[in-house]
Amino acid sequence: MSRIPEREDLQRALAARHGRAVQEKFNQATVAICGLGGLGSNIAIALARAGVGRLILTDFDRVDITNLHRQQYKATQLGEFKTEALAANLREIAPYLTIETHTTAITEENFEEILAPADVICEAFDNAEAKAMLVNGVLEKLHTKYLIAASGMAGFGSANSIQTRRITDRFYLCGDGISDVADDIGLVSSRVMICGAHEAHMVLRILSGQFEP
Template sequence: MGAIPSKEEWFRALAKKQGEALQKRIADTSVAVCGCGGLGSNIAVTLARAGVGRLILIDFDTVDITNLHRQQFKANQIGLAKAAALKENLAEIAPYTAVTAHTRRLDESNIVALTGGADIICEAFDKAENKAALVNTVLTELPDTWLVAAAGMAGDGPANDIITRRVTKRFYLCGDGVSDIGDSLCLLPSRVQLCAAHQAHAVLRIIAGAYDC
């Protein structure tokens, strides 16, 4: 095992790639990732690699063998709580991102408390009703928080149908808008990751102060 670089070396390396001013802003940002599955685990890994200062991971579920083709877990983590397992993986990938893991089911009553004052919230749930409930609650109760949600990444449709749209000032939506896993579509890791990358990219652009899509 190689030695882990110091925090200062880590920051310098990121600043070299992303620019010092932006790196400071990224390091000062907290992001809540609601759902740690195909979208959330990929969003979290990308944001941790980019040097986001604080990540809050929330998921009630455990790792299943069928998750491994698109989610950032390992074969020896089957059966573990997703939020805790992802926190473990992030600690190895990006040791200077502070990660809080909640193994809880999010609902209207605990969204504000569990997202813990995050600057930006990523909706990364699986079920359409849960997505809508989270988005409605955040837009109603946390109007000053940025929100990046997703709809439509199932199936084997073209990569280029996945887009990012700024719905209102602080609310972005990624995905193709129509491909529903409930319609018995397949689920390809590449397409789920494309959507997760759109969400992570929207987060980094918000941090950079670039609000167009």
């Protein structure tokens, strides 16, 4: 029979990987993920596996069959809200993770209230206007937060062109900065996952006190 590990056992396993001091920083952190598609769902999975203590998940959409090739959902979850489906999947991975969900669109009117508890905010939208609204809003009104956004991850381009760049002391941008879904065949699972891993890894670097030059 399968058994869910005790919290202490999981913490010991994570501390053995990351070091006790770093793992304690992960445990105490709150990270917000705005958009739970191919980018956001992969960010959430990586952070949950790393032992980040609390995730704020925001998305208004439902799981669709066209999502299954690159997003961290199951065929049995079609039609469910992404917030609910992803929360269920994350609890299977990290049963002691604290999850806060907002099944709504992030707007100029609500982003401050929703994102205020976060130490780090991850932008993971697939709409250019929504990306610009969130980035500009966070930089202007939540300027003490760390923000990680993405630009350029479409097609079969080289994985090595996906990079993380520091724009300001608290703003990082992941992607190739060039590719667009309109220019090629669209989004490919592996390349989207790489960009999501860049965002998640930058979160962990920030939480552990390491920053891009």
